[in-house]
Amino acid sequence: MFSKIKKDFPILKRKINGKRLIYLDNAATTQKPIQVIKAIEDFYKKHNANILRSIHTLGEEATEMFEDSRKKIAKFINAKKEEIIFVKNTTEAINLVAYSYGRKIKDGNIVTTIMEHHSNFVPWQYLCKTKNLEFRVVDINEEYFLNNDELNSKIDRNTKVVAFTNASNVLGTINDVKEICKTAHENNAIAVVDAAQSVPHLKIDVKDIDCDFLAFSAHKMLGPTGVGILYGKREILEEMEPFLMGGEMIKEVSINETKWNDLPHKFEAGTPNIADVIGFGKAIEYLEKIGMKKIRKHDKKLTKYALEKLNNDKIIIYGPKDVEKRVGLVSFNIKNVHSHDVADMLDKKFGIAVRSGHACAMPLMSRLKISSIVRASFYIYNDEKDIDALKKALEKIIKIFN
Numbered sequence: 001m002f003s004k005i006k007k008d009f010p011i012l013k014r015k016i017n018g019k020r021l022i023y024l025d026n027a028a029t030t031q032k033p034i035q036v037i038k039a040i041e042d043f044y045k046k047h048n049a050n051i052l053r054s055i056h057t058l059g060e061e062a063t064e065m066f067e068d069s070r071k072k073i074a075k076f077i078n079a080k081k082e083e084i085i086f087v088k089n090t091t092e093a094i095n096l097v098a099y100s101y102g103r104k105i106k107d108g109n110i111v112t113t114i115m116e117h118h119s120n121f122v123p124w125q126y127l128c129k130t131k132n133l134e135f136r137v138v139d140i141n142e143e144y145f146l147n148n149d150e151l152n153s154k155i156d157r158n159t160k161v162v163a164f165t166n167a168s169n170v171l172g173t174i175n176d177v178k179e180i181c182k183t184a185h186e187n188n189a190i191a192v193v194d195a196a197q198s199v200p201h202l203k204i205d206v207k208d209i210d211c212d213f214l215a216f217s218a219h220k221m222l223g224p225t226g227v228g229i230l231y232g233k234r235e236i237l238e239e240m241e242p243f244l245m246g247g248e249m250i251k252e253v254s255i256n257e258t259k260w261n262d263l264p265h266k267f268e269a270g271t272p273n274i275a276d277v278i279g280f281g282k283a284i285e286y287l288e289k290i291g292m293k294k295i296r297k298h299d300k301k302l303t304k305y306a307l308e309k310l311n312n313d314k315i316i317i318y319g320p321k322d323v324e325k326r327v328g329l330v331s332f333n334i335k336n337v338h339s340h341d342v343a344d345m346l347d348k349k350f351g352i353a354v355r356s357g358h359a360c361a362m363p364l365m366s367r368l369k370i371s372s373i374v375r376a377s378f379y380i381y382n383d384e385k386d387i388d389a390l391k392k393a394l395e396k397i398i399k400i401f402n
């Protein structure tokens with residue numbers, strides 16, 4: 001099945017610097033299948049209109065298609081449709097919570113971890129600074145897992161929010177979300193899960209995890225850019241004030257007062273990214289057709305293969321050894337070679353796209369005592385041949401630089 005998938009992705013036919021494109025930058029953003037591209041084109045060609053306001057046929061069609069996507073996404077993570085808020089990306093989803101929920105916090109502490117992407121670190125750090133709350137950061141151990149004792153001691157009765165990643169975008173480490181949510185709740189804190197790197201790879205069930213908020217981005221799972229999802233527990237969303245104010249998030253406005261709209265519209269001010277939300281619905285359909293179990297299996301197979309192939313005394317690999325406990329990415333450095341030089345050469349000489357730099361995780365870089373990494377990340381259209389090509393290319397780069 002996975003060998004046939006490549007043909008659905010037109011961009012993979014491209015040549016980069018005379019070589020077949022080998023796209024290994026999926027943790028940054030994935031490529032889009034023709035089905036998603038066509039769904040967006042089809043919307044603009046046949047159904048384009050604004051939603052939730054116009055009585056005409058196109059307006060009704062657009063609204064139905066948009067809301068249909070919401071239902072698909074809700075089902076995908078086992079949420080109710082009114083608990084799915086459309087935003088721009090994971091970053092905006094987390095900022096929404098930090099702003100709207102954060103506004104209610106008066107004292108105490110917020111707990112996060114050293115392995116966070118900046119988008120789940122900076123908003124909380126800023127909230128703590130502006131509200132005089134204590135900002136607590138849980139460290140990792142030598143095996144690249146969160147330090148459990150520290151986690152359990154840093155979350156206490158004064159903790160208001162525990163904000164943590166489901167899977168690290170650098171280490172690949174999968175955290176025990178269910179357990180961390182439980183600890184947060186035992187201390188009367190809410191649990192905010194950054195699922196940008198987990199929803200594309202693992203079957204996520206928000207009811208089972210029992211998180212209060214969960215954020216992810218469409219573009220990291222075959223969908224278009226410009227669409228993010230914030231899942232929030234209904235009862236918590238009901239109590240929160242809106243983040244942005246304007247059209248569609250109101251029920252009634254007068255000179256003296258404004259009444260907020262019902263969920264989820266209370267948090268969706270203004271015209272949303274209609275076409276891309278519909279495109280995301282198609283991406284979900286595509287992933288469901290393959291099945292998340294098979295995607296996870298493929299992921300593990302490639303990660304295991306990559307960890308074996310990149311085993312070289314000139315290559316330092318970061319992240320857990322056990323593929324059961326990591327998502328489909330491998331971060332590494334070649335000794336004495338800057339990550340940008342590696343990425344540049346992979347692109348220019350071999351047509352291989354990888355990420356290099358701090359990966360929006362500067363606190364983690366400092367913790368690992370490095371300034372940057374090279375990251376190869378996999379998705380459903382990658383195969384062993386892509387990893388073989390990466391291995392060969394890296395061996396040549398090692399020779400050139402030594």
Ligand SMILES: Cc1ncc(COP(=O)(O)O)c(C=O)c1O
Nearest residue numbers: 089090091117119169196197217
């Ligand atoms: C773990 C993690 N969180 C958050 C983000 C931010 O996602 P976005 O740029 O779509 O807001 C990323 C993106 O790389 C990520 O890997």
